[in-house]
């Protein structure tokens with residue numbers, strides 16, 4: 001009889017290999033902030049991984065390489081500036097993101113965003129910040 005897998009099967013979008021759940025220290029050494037990461041089984045040749053939601057083994061989004069990880073962080077910083085500066089509430093900021101990109105609430109997570117969508121989000125966030133006279137260095 002087949003057993004139901006406890007962890008979701010995740011494939012690396014870059015090389016097609018399966019991702020494995022590992023302690024964050026496997027990648028980050030002593031700087032580990034998150035408990036677990038889904039890491040491409042080709043790591044470190046394939047530098048691709050994603051964190052989990054705090055206290056769970058649920059991935060935050062899709063696996064990302066260095067470039068996309070950096071871009072998602074940057075996009076998040078710009079997006080967060082919208083609600084941190086009180087232009088919108090956090091809830092309304094996510095709703096604005098959904099409306100702007102025609103996303104469902106499940107899709108409206110920067111952790112799921114592609115390189116291209118990060119670029120689009122950053123452009124839209126910069127417009128909102130600029131129209132509200134808020135300067136942010138990125």
Ligand SMILES: [Zn+2]
Nearest residue numbers: 012015040046
């Ligand atoms: Zn890979």
